[in-house]
Amino acid sequence: MNYSNKKMKRPYIISHMMMSLDGRIDCPVMAQISGEEYYTALDSLGKCSKLTGRTTAALECTAVGGENSNPELLSYSRESFHIVRQSDQYTIVMDTKGSLQWCAAHADGYPVLCICSGNVSDSYLADMRSKGISWVAAGEGKIDLARAMEMLYQEFGIAKVAIVGGGYINGGFLDAGLIDEVSMMIAAGIDGRKGETSVFDGIPHDRHPYRLRLNGLDRCTGTDTIWARYAVIRK
Numbered sequence: 001m002n003y004s005n006k007k008m009k010r011p012y013i014i015s016h017m018m019m020s021l022d023g024r025i026d027c028p029v030m031a032q033i034s035g036e037e038y039y040t041a042l043d044s045l046g047k048c049s050k051l052t053g054r055t056t057a058a059l060e061c062t063a064v065g066g067e068n069s070n071p072e073l074l075s076y077s078r079e080s081f082h083i084v085r086q087s088d089q090y091t092i093v094m095d096t097k098g099s100l101q102w103c104a105a106h107a108d109g110y111p112v113l114c115i116c117s118g119n120v121s122d123s124y125l126a127d128m129r130s131k132g133i134s135w136v137a138a139g140e141g142k143i144d145l146a147r148a149m150e151m152l153y154q155e156f157g158i159a160k161v162a163i164v165g166g167g168y169i170n171g172g173f174l175d176a177g178l179i180d181e182v183s184m185m186i187a188a189g190i191d192g193r194k195g196e197t198s199v200f201d202g203i204p205h206d207r208h209p210y211r212l213r214l215n216g217l218d219r220c221t222g223t224d225t226i227w228a229r230y231a232v233i234r235k
Contacts, residue, residue, distance in 0.1 A: 010149035011049075011161045015170050015199075016042055016183040018225075023198045024191035025167055027059065033189030037220040041185060041227055048160035049152075050108065051092040054099060056165035061093060063112045063133075065103030073097060077118030077140040079147070080125070081155050084134045087111050090158065094169055096143050098124035105132035113156070115148050117141060145176045167201035174210055175203045179232050182212060188224035 018030050018038040030038075042050075057064050084105070090113040093100065098120035105112055114128060114135045128135050134156070138147040152158040163170055163179070173179050184199070212230035220227055 008153075010146070010153045010178070011158050012181075013149070013161045013163065013173065013179050014045060014048070014181040014183050015163045015173070015179050016045060016185075017163075017165070017170065017199050018185040018187060019199050020187055020189050020191040022190050022192060024193070024196040025165070025199055026191060026193075026196050027056075027165075029189070029191050030187060034185070034187040034225055035223060037223050037225050037227075038185050041183065041220070042162065042164070045162055045183065046160070047089060048162045049090040049092050049110070049113070049158050051094065051161050051163045051169070052165045053169035054093065054095045056169075057093045057095070057100060060165075061091070061107050061112075063091070063102055063104040063107040064093075064100050066101040067099050068101060069099070071098045072121040072123065073119045074121060075119075079118055079138050081136045081151055082125070082129055082134055083156060084132050085111055086157065090134070090156070092152075092161065094143060102128060102131050102133055113152075115143055117143050145173060145178055149178060167197035167199055171200045171202040174200055174232075175207065177234075181215075182228075182230040182232065184228045184230070185220075186226040186228065 018034055019025050058067055089110045091107040091110045092113045094115050096117050098116050112133050114133055116137050117139045118137045120137060136148050136151045138144045211233040213233055215231055216229040218227045
């Protein structure tokens with residue numbers, strides 16, 4: 001099924017997350033209260049590029065070798081993209097300021113595609129080019145999510161994206177009206193610690209709640225994890 005269409009002009013976007021019963025998503029905690037059901041469900045979503053934020057990538061992405069705490073940024077923005085190779089799936093990483101230090105061009109079996117703001121330095125883009133990493137640069141001071149998704153669809157041919165972390169990435173995409181479906185794994189455990197990131201975080205206080213329509217609800221085989229699937233209701 002082709003999830004993208006001419007009206008959207010962007011990929012079909014699913015937020016696929018594992019959370020505790022109280023809505024927290026800390027990876028070490030999730031590892032203690034769940035098993036492989038998250039990845040089994042992710043595979044069942046079909047062919048899609050997996051998208052994660054800088055913080056999650058720094059912890060889990062094998063293509064990341066470190067971080068630059070003070071990356072060079074330009075005073076102006078320019079839009080650009082670079083395609084190393086076409087692929088039916090990518091490992092997509094959001095890195096607004098060009099902080100990540102890359103050590104490989106593949107992760108999780110797929111080519112890395114970095115999305116950054118248009119203010120990242122020429123040296124950062126040149127480093128990615130030399131290491132065989134594709135990129136999209138769009139936005140002034142921050143990533144223009146809508147434009148970046150258009151470029152993924154138009155230039156890279158990406159029809160479906162699964163957001164796999166973290167909370168602020170989910171919040172940003174939801175606030176921008178870019179999430180079509182929420183695929184939520186609810187682990188049988190409670191985090192409860194103060195200040196931990198929630199599944200959708202960082203959305204401005206003046207926003208109204210986002211309504212969903214339940215499309216499916218299952219208990220994952222052999223576990224106490226619940227898998228709930230929702231469509232986002234457009235206003």
